[in-house]
Amino acid sequence: MANPPGELRAALDMLRAQREGVAGLARRQESRLAALVAHARAKSRFYERLYRDLPADRLVLRDLPPVTKPQLMAAFDDWVTDPGVTRAGVEAFVADPALIGSLYRGRYYVCSTSGTTGHPGLFLHDRGALSVYRAVSLRIDVAWLSGRQWWDMARHRLRWATVVGTGGHFAGEGWIESERRRSRWRRRALRVFSVQQPLPELVTALNAFDPAILTAYPSAMKLLADEQAAGRLHVRPVIVELGGESTSHDDRDRVSAALGGALHDAYGASEFSPMAFDCAHGWLHVNSDWVILEPVDADYRPTPPGEQSHTALLTNLANRVQPVIRYDLGDSVLAKPEPCPCGSPLPAIRVTGRRDDVLHLDAADGHTVSLLPLAIGSVVDDTAAVHRSQLIQTGPTSIRLRLEAETGADAEQMWRVAAANLNAYLVSQGLADVELVRASEPPQQSVRSGKFRQVIAGSQAAP
Numbered sequence: 001m002a003n004p005p006g007e008l009r010a011a012l013d014m015l016r017a018q019r020e021g022v023a024g025l026a027r028r029q030e031s032r033l034a035a036l037v038a039h040a041r042a043k044s045r046f047y048e049r050l051y052r053d054l055p056a057d058r059l060v061l062r063d064l065p066p067v068t069k070p071q072l073m074a075a076f077d078d079w080v081t082d083p084g085v086t087r088a089g090v091e092a093f094v095a096d097p098a099l100i101g102s103l104y105r106g107r108y109y110v111c112s113t114s115g116t117t118g119h120p121g122l123f124l125h126d127r128g129a130l131s132v133y134r135a136v137s138l139r140i141d142v143a144w145l146s147g148r149q150w151w152d153m154a155r156h157r158l159r160w161a162t163v164v165g166t167g168g169h170f171a172g173e174g175w176i177e178s179e180r181r182r183s184r185w186r187r188r189a190l191r192v193f194s195v196q197q198p199l200p201e202l203v204t205a206l207n208a209f210d211p212a213i214l215t216a217y218p219s220a221m222k223l224l225a226d227e228q229a230a231g232r233l234h235v236r237p238v239i240v241e242l243g244g245e246s247t248s249h250d251d252r253d254r255v256s257a258a259l260g261g262a263l264h265d266a267y268g269a270s271e272f273s274p275m276a277f278d279c280a281h282g283w284l285h286v287n288s289d290w291v292i293l294e295p296v297d298a299d300y301r302p303t304p305p306g307e308q309s310h311t312a313l314l315t316n317l318a319n320r321v322q323p324v325i326r327y328d329l330g331d332s333v334l335a336k337p338e339p340c341p342c343g344s345p346l347p348a349i350r351v352t353g354r355r356d357d358v359l360h361l362d363a364a365d366g367h368t369v370s371l372l373p374l375a376i377g378s379v380v381d382d383t384a385a386v387h388r389s390q391l392i393q394t395g396p397t398s399i400r401l402r403l404e405a406e407t408g409a410d411a412e413q414m415w416r417v418a419a420a421n422l423n424a425y426l427v428s429q430g431l432a433d434v435e436l437v438r439a440s441e442p443p444q445q446s447v448r449s450g451k452f453r454q455v456i457a458g459s460q461a462a463p
């Protein structure tokens, strides 16, 4: 059967929740949070310890201490609620690219994160959570597509191209590969395109596929828009979907003018995807029946609506295997104080996310080669023993590399392997002359914003 009952149930409940409005959404959020917290206390040794001194019931969200990725990762085997899941087991699973899109232990979808917050993470999602994510995707399609656009989508046979970092168990590729395994029509309609491949190859592949939906990080989408404007790319997408990073008005206008189609934003993370989706008024609406996003300051105190937060705390109400409760997401969020004119009862936010730069480097033949942050960042982060990395372009043909080794790892060995991987990647992009400079200092946060950026281009390179 194509759709498990869980997915249909979740989709129907979402329709009802939206029809019941703010009160219906809040009621669901409250009861799901209570169930999640009870489950975490009973089944996760990490949360049992963390919540030990809290009252047994009647807890409200703000009573619960926030958690961070390094804290959860350090306690991985105590954090998970299935004793059969271990960090060693999951690490072995994600180390095998042949397993991308398959389920760990036959039950859990896994995605690994690298770079965006500077600390690698491993996130597991159980079948209940996957049903909710699929139902959320349906909610988004219903919100975004007009009757005419559904018809255009059908004429494109629902082909959906996602341009992402590949070769690791990252959220984008792994999700689509697992969906492709579910049925023959999905295998034909869904396709992942690697941002790591040279741009001319990517353009040729997209031209051949002719997608109805084109999804990419804004940095990649800008390059594709330039290719389309130059006449090399000629796609006719119905929907152009930007994910991950925030975008300026100029960039959006450029993308929209070149690629056509309706431009939309979705906001997702490896910890819950997709958390929010945009409306015609330019706000992102949070799927608040299944996810809680709290804008907070650096001390985790609530940031008032209308003000930009320091970070946001995420609570995933759908996933049981790895409870994510008041988790520091690292994104700056602004909550809309008044209801959105679009009429949606889902809370509206704006996000200033993780901002990395595209690098523009000079090739030996005189051309400029553009490298996407996700692509070059993942080359380094996939090196064994690298805990954190940062790449700074310091000139037209030079990159400064800052590395921090995992505790107990051989730092010299890590440097040699990371530099060899990065050099091989640069050669594959026609950048054999680019010089790698080994930094003596570790990766650093921006003095100005306090945020960690993994890939930093030229003029903003000063730490």
Ligand SMILES: [Zn+2]
Residues within 6 Å of the ligand: 279, 280, 281, 282, 283, 285, 340, 341, 342, 343, 344, 348
């Ligand atoms: Zn709206």
